[in-house]
Amino acid sequence: MSTVPLTHILFVSTSLFFIGMYGLFTRRNMITMLMSIELILNSVNINFVAFNKYLYPDKLDGVFFSIFIVAIAAAEAAVAIAIIINLYRSHRSIDVEDAAEMKF
């Protein structure tokens, strides 16, 4: 089992994080942005599980945390989609550039 070193897994999670970050900054479509956020969250999940597995194999804290994060991500998705639907109703668009009224 321990053929895959920890650094490889961390490399995967880091690239996942920055892919998500890139998506969040460049995409204008809110659904895509939401998906990017999910990527970021899951990269954190991978980190938690990996560290738990490699550093403290007799404990479960990291696993619990990742379960929490999955639950919260689900709730967050529900809220975010509700916001997106409302935004669509009022602006007829889900492009974030179209919803820039809340400025100084």
Next chain:
Amino acid sequence: MNYSIIALIPLIPLATFVLLGLFGRKYFKTSGGIVGTLSLLASTILSLFTAYNYFFVDGKVNGVYRQFSVLKYTWLEFSPNMSIDMGVLIDPISMMMIVIVTFISLMVHIFSLGYMKGEDRFATYYSFLSLFTFSMLGLVLSTNIFQIYIFWELVGASSFLLIGYYFAKPSAVAASKKAFIVTRFADLGFLIGILILGFHAQTLDFGILIERLTNAQSQQFIDITTTSFLGVSLLTWGLSLVFIGGAGKSAMFPLHIWLPDAMEGPTPVSALIHAATMVVAGVYLVARLFPVYALSAPGVLEGIMYIGAISAMLAAVIACTQTDIKRVLAYSTISQIGYMMFALGVSKYGGEDGLGYMGSMFHLFTHAFFKSLLFLGAGAVIHIIHSNEMKDMGGLRKTMPLTHITFLIACLAIAGIPPFAGFFSKEEILLAAFHSNKFIYGIALFTAALTAFYMFRLYFSIFWNKPAAEHKNIIGNGELAKNNHHSEGTWSMKIPLVILAVCSVLAGLVPFANFITSDGASISTHIDITFSLAPVALSLCAILFAAYLYKKENDKPARIAASLGSLYQTVYKKFYIDEVYIFITKKVIFNLIGRPAAWIDKNIVDGFMNMLASITAAISALIKGLQSGRVQGYAFYFFAGIIGMAALFIYLWR
């Protein structure tokens, strides 16, 4: 008897105040008067009952009226033996005062039923009256010097509310402010005095305070007399400052300026507050602490005597020239309170030497009746004439026979003509002054004659002077015709006049020396015919002189005024005391303190705030571009912040 019931006497008016104050304008718009009067009737009956019990049933122990307190409740405790209590003090003067306050207040309540009828804020008026009655009763029943201060301020506040009752009138607003500020200024002295006395006596309770500060052996007495400030012992300072508070409330010279202006309030209010009850609070305060004044600080008492005598004479002189009938009565009040003050001043503590104290309290008692009667009578006159000026009146004796008779009785009483009430009390004061200080006696005698003169000047100017027919012409405009069907006001206005007139005749016959003396033991007094001869003869001469000048309309008063020239003008302008105050406040205080303070406020305090505001505005103008409304921009700042912090914590924060 169980005296705890006495707590109800002030609490009933308090309940009425809350009820009428909160719901009066909605639910008691016209019935507020009845509610107030009935609740006060209950208070009056209770206080008459307790006073009867105290004086005739169980107040006396070994021939001395005892002083005790009931219902002691610790309100605020500083240390185990220093606390502010709320309680009810029972002794002869507090019993006398609750009878006076509730009784006069009841009369005023009844009178106001007619006088204030149809007022827009009728129920509010009654709620204020109830508040005043509550505060005044609380004041006289206080067990400690701090409790009296609390109620002292409450009567000041209710007086302010009632003077400013006609708040649409600018003069009433100015008068209420003036009354409040002047008395408040004096109360500052009172507060400092309380702090000095309370700190050094280590108690606020009247009984213990008096006991400690009159016992030359007690630690507290030695402490307070040996500590001195500016070469005067702190005891003298404390007592003088307490007296300044009393002088402010009692309108003693030179703090008397608020009282004549306070006549802007409704006339029944003047009768209650500015004649019979609140303004004697200062006398009551000195009487309450009298053993300390008399035994430990005779110097202060001497000062009180001179201030009282000066006020009495000065006010009497001014009263001779005023033309507003309520102002005449106001100055006469100042003069009579001056009488009470110097009577306390000439008195000593205990036994026959305490005659002045007894005379002062006696005069307070009788004065309450005839002065409120005078005010209510004046109120009835004003109710018909719709003017305060003497020149608008005259010849009213046919129109208002009942008012005429009662007013005459009150005038005779205040002039000290036997057998009316004022004679007996004034006699005791004159006797006490005669035995103690001939100079004061001379002033008192002169003032007594002046009193008779200006009261009968007032009486003749209102009820004689012009023929009755002419008076109709003055009113003209059909106004009198409209009022004729109730020419003297309603029954509710007549009944108090009659009751008070009866009291003004009979109050002097009360054997007062048996009940209220400086040490509680009764002393024997007698009226010495040869001694009374001088004041009575002088008063009669003054009355005849007033009749000569004012009974028929003529130009004699005007000619006398003209011949006195600038002297008359000085007196007419009240010795320019108001002008002196205005000079001091407007020219001196405003310019030297007010303007620099305003400059500092405008430029430094406000400037600092403005600077903060403009710096904030400038910074926000600089950085407002950051709030672009773009979600991704925000996300970028967020992550940049996190990366920055991560860099900080990982690489720099070692």
